[in-house]
Structure formats: C-alpha cells, structure tokens
Amino acid sequence: MSTTSQNSASSRISALLDDNSFVEIGGSVTARNTDFNLQNKETPADGVLTGYGTIDGALVYVYSQDATVLGGSIGEMHAKKIVKLYSLAMKVGAPVIGLVDCAGMRLEEATDALEAFGKLYECQALASGVVPQITAVFGTCGGGMAVVPALTDFTFMEAKNAKLFVNSPNALEGNKTENTANAAFQSSEAGMVDVVAQEDELLESIRTLVSILPANNEDDMSYSECTDDLNRACTDLEASAADPALSLPMISDDNFFFEVKKDYAKDMVTGFIRLNGNTIGAIANRTALYDEEGKEAETFDGTLSAEGAEKAAEFVNFCDAFSIPVLTLTNVTGYKATKCQEKRIAKAAAKGVKIGCFADTVEGGKKWRDLGVKFIGYGCDTYIFMQAAKADVDAFAQKITMS
Numbered sequence: 001m002s003t004t005s006q007n008s009a010s011s012r013i014s015a016l017l018d019d020n021s022f023v024e025i026g027g028s029v030t031a032r033n034t035d036f037n038l039q040n041k042e043t044p045a046d047g048v049l050t051g052y053g054t055i056d057g058a059l060v061y062v063y064s065q066d067a068t069v070l071g072g073s074i075g076e077m078h079a080k081k082i083v084k085l086y087s088l089a090m091k092v093g094a095p096v097i098g099l100v101d102c103a104g105m106r107l108e109e110a111t112d113a114l115e116a117f118g119k120l121y122e123c124q125a126l127a128s129g130v131v132p133q134i135t136a137v138f139g140t141c142g143g144g145m146a147v148v149p150a151l152t153d154f155t156f157m158e159a160k161n162a163k164l165f166v167n168s169p170n171a172l173e174g175n176k177t178e179n180t181a182n183a184a185f186q187s188s189e190a191g192m193v194d195v196v197a198q199e200d201e202l203l204e205s206i207r208t209l210v211s212i213l214p215a216n217n218e219d220d221m222s223y224s225e226c227t228d229d230l231n232r233a234c235t236d237l238e239a240s241a242a243d244p245a246l247s248l249p250m251i252s253d254d255n256f257f258f259e260v261k262k263d264y265a266k267d268m269v270t271g272f273i274r275l276n277g278n279t280i281g282a283i284a285n286r287t288a289l290y291d292e293e294g295k296e297a298e299t300f301d302g303t304l305s306a307e308g309a310e311k312a313a314e315f316v317n318f319c320d321a322f323s324i325p326v327l328t329l330t331n332v333t334g335y336k337a338t339k340c341q342e343k344r345i346a347k348a349a350a351k352g353v354k355i356g357c358f359a360d361t362v363e364g365g366k367k368w369r370d371l372g373v374k375f376i377g378y379g380c381d382t383y384i385f386m387q388a389a390k391a392d393v394d395a396f397a398q399k400i401t402m403s
Contacts, residue, residue: 009049009066012099012138016062016203017053024051025088026081045069046077050085052094055210061089064099067139071103074145078106079116086123093216095132097206098148101139117144124151129321131216134209136202137162137193142181150192153318154209154260156202157183157193164192184263191264191311208258212272212279214322222324226277228253244269244284244329251327253277261311267300268308270315273327281319283312284329303336 013022029046047069052061063082065072082098089096105113127133133152139161141149146166149155157164165181172180179185187193195205214220240246245262249255252273259271269284285308289298319326 008068008101008138009064009099012199012203013049013051013053013062013064015200016097016099016206017055017060018057021053022051022062023053024049025085026050029077029081046075046081047072048078048081050081052088055207058210058215059092059094060097060210061085061094062097062099065101067101067103070106072101072139073103073106074113074116074120075106075109076112076116079113079120083119083123086127089131090127093131093219095134095210095213095215096127097210098133098135098152100135100137100141100145100148102142102145103140104143104145117147121147121151124148128153129217132210132213132322134206136206137164138199138202139163142166142168154194155192156195156197156206157186158199158202159183159196160198187261188263191261191307193264194260194262196263209272212258212274214279214324217322220323222279224274224277226253226274230276241331242286242288243290244282244286246290247329248273248282248284251275252280257282260315265305265307265311266298267303267305268311270311272324275327279324281315281324281326282329283315283326285332287331301336302331302333304332304334305336 027045027049045066048063048065050061050063052059054060063085086096105117109116124133128151132154134154134156135149135152136156136158137149138158141162141164143166146164149164160183162183163181164183164186169175169178169180180189183193183196187196195202197205211224212222214222234247234250237247237250240250245257245259248269248271249257253275256274257271258273259269261270266289267286269282269286271282273280273282285302285304287300287302288296289300291297316326318324
C-alpha cells in the first residue's frame with residue numbers, strides 16, 4: 001500500500017477483503033492544489049485509498065478515506081480517484097464499497113473541491129441500478145459528503161463514533177438536546193441507515209450482503225448451493241405471522257435472513273432471504289415486534305404508514321433494477337388514517353407503482369422501450385376492433401369472389 005501504512009483506512013480494507021487480495025490504484029497521487037501553502041503539507045494518496053479485491057472470491061472495488069490526511073476531506077484529486085474507481089467498476093460490472101471517514105469539503109481547494117463533489121455525485125447517479133453501491137460510515141460524514149451515502153443502495157454506520165449529517169446538530173434552530181448526527185437518529189428517524197453495528201460486525205455484515213447480491217444488473221453471481229431440504233415444513237409459521245422477522249427465516253434456506261432498515265418504519269419489514277440457493281427480496285407487514293426473549297416488545301395497528309410504503313418502494317426498486325425476485329407477505333387492513341400521514345401517504349404509496357404505456361404497433365413498442373419504459377401493453381380496444389373488422393371484411397370478400 002501507499003505510505004499511509006497500517007492506519008484505520010488500510011486496516012478496514014484488510015478486514016473487509018479476502019486475505020492479500022487488495023490491489024491499490026493511484027497510491028502515488030497527492031493533492032495538486034497549491035493555495036494556502038497546501039503543497040507544503042503531506043497528503044499521501046490524497047487522503048483516500050482506492051483499489052480492488054475480493055470478498056469470498058467475488059470482485060469488488062473499494063475506497064477507504066484516511067482521516068489522518070487533512071481530516072479525510074474531499075479535494076480535487078481525492079474525488080478523481082473515487083470517480084476513476086467507479087469508472088473501472090462499471091466497466092467490469094463489480095460492486096463499489098466506500099468506507100467513509102471524511103470532514104467534508106477541503107476548504108483550501110475552494111471551487112475545485114466543489115466541482116469534485118459534483119463529479120462524485122454524477123458517477124454515483126450513473127452507477128445507480130448498474131452495480132450495487134454500499135457505503136459504511138466509521139467517523140465523520142458531514143456536509144456535502146452526507147449526500148454520498150444517500151445516493152448509494154445500502155448504508156452502514158458504526159454505532160458509537162460515526163456521525164452523519166448535512167448540518168451539524170448544534171446549528172439546527174431550536175435543537176438543544178437531540179443528536180441528529182448519531183447512528184440512532186439516522187437509522188430510526190431519518191431512515192438513511194440500513195445497518196448499525198460495531199466496526200467488526202459492520203465489516204462482516206458488508207461481506208454477507210455482498211455475498212448475496214448480484215455483481216451487476218446483467219450477471220447474477222448471487223446463487224449459492226442449497227443444502228436445506230426443499231420440502232421442509234414451517235411448523236411455527238402461523239404462530240410467528242405477526243412478526244415477519246421471525247417468519248421469514250423459517251421460509252428461507254438454512255434460516256438465512258438479512259434485514260435492511262431494521263430500525264426505521266418498523267411496521268414494514270424488508271430484507272433478503274434465500275430460496276433454493278437464490279437471493280430473494282422480501283417485504284412484509286408487521287403487527288407485533290418480539291425481542292430476543294420472545295416477548296412482545298412493540299405492537300402496530302396493522303395499517304400501512306407513509307414511512308413503511310416509502311421503505312418498501314425503495315427496496316422493491318433496488319430488487320427490480322437487479323432482477324431480484326420479491327416475496328410479499330401481506331397482513332394489512334388499509335392506510336394509516338392520521339392528519340400527518342394524509343400529507344404524504346398517497347405519494348409514498350405511488351412510489352412503488354411502475355408506469356407503463358400502450359403501443360399499437362411494434363415500432364411504437366420499440367420507441368417506448370428505448371425510452372426506458374418497462375411495462376408496455378400492446379394494442380387498444382379500437383385497434384383490436386379495427387383488426388377484427390378487417391379480418392371479417394377480408395373473409396367476406398374472399399367468399400364472394402369464390403362464389
């Protein structure tokens with residue numbers, strides 16, 4: 001590796017990837033800017049390690065920010081290294097994993113740093129739905145950098161030391177007590193974070209997630225050999241129907257269940273299971289939440305909330321992009337009826353609706369397909385009637401001619 005030696009940035013990469021699989025890219029790159037005497041400061045690798053390696057033999061691209069170099073702040077060359085990494089990952093069709101510990105924009109580089117953020121957001125947007133994107137926050141992730149995990153598919157956050165915010169909590173008007181930057185707020189209130197854990201558990205969870213996801217939107221590398229009995233009986237399924245976090249593992253191969261956004265909108269459960277070795281997305285309504293001792297910890301009224309609808313729609317959209325089948329367990333009486341929910345429930349529910357178009361010719365269908373429409377209905381009533389009438393006329397004319 002570069003001269004950053006065995007700091008947190010490199011040790012996280014070593015813990016995440018298979019042993020001795022990491023190959024660094026751009027290790028000799030340093031800051032190019034000379035304003036505010038920046039050329040006199042040591043900036044090894046410009047504060048970010050970039051490269052590729054393997055997780056259980058599967059290729060992944062990874063970047064890890066080094067907080068000991070200018071606070072891990074993003075400058076021109078720092079961002080260019082990450083953008084280059086995205087370009088390579090999209091060429092070969094491999095997931096991108098970001099290990100974040102960043103103070104935000106590098107003020108010394110001014111507009112160059114602002115442009116760097118724009119380029120980073122652009123490459124993330126282009127990669128959306130093409131390769132899986134995963135972000136893990138270990139330290140600070142503030143300001144413009146907070147947009148990065150929002151643009152990725154899955155966000156992990158270290159439980160104690162990680163901070164995720166656009167505006168610092170003490171800069172929020174009227175906020176004197178609540179820490180809006182910690183993992184608890186971002187996972188349960190903001191719904192930004194999928195998994196919260198200690199660092200070692202966090203890295204292991206990322207490895208598990210990568211092992212069940214397709215490498216890209218064309219190749220499915222997520223299949224694993226199924227050793228479970230395909231004719232197994234789920235004897236306690238009815239008893240656990242109220243809490244899908246209990247019933248979904250019963251359905252899955254070897255009781256596997258990887259839940260995402262566990263702490264947000266708890267009335268809706270989303271996650272991945274395996275059926276016959278294949279990765280399956282699962283969404284389910286929840287009416288009760290049980291703790292580790294099997295006691296009822298929380299109950300829900302069986303209605304669908306706006307937060308739950310948005311959570312489900314976001315998850316289904318990811319599964320749709322990567323051709324992952326979705327299993328739905330439905331147990332809901334209707335939409336939640338409160339004034340607060342009424343403001344957004346219709347829009348939230350509509351997020352999961354796929355828009356389609358009708359085409360009355362093959363050429364018209366191709367046009368809609370090229371525009372990205374995924375559901376195309378062929379024909380309409382007037383066209384069908386016209387075709388039927390034309391067939392009748394042709395048959396009548398043929399009979400008249402023959403007679």
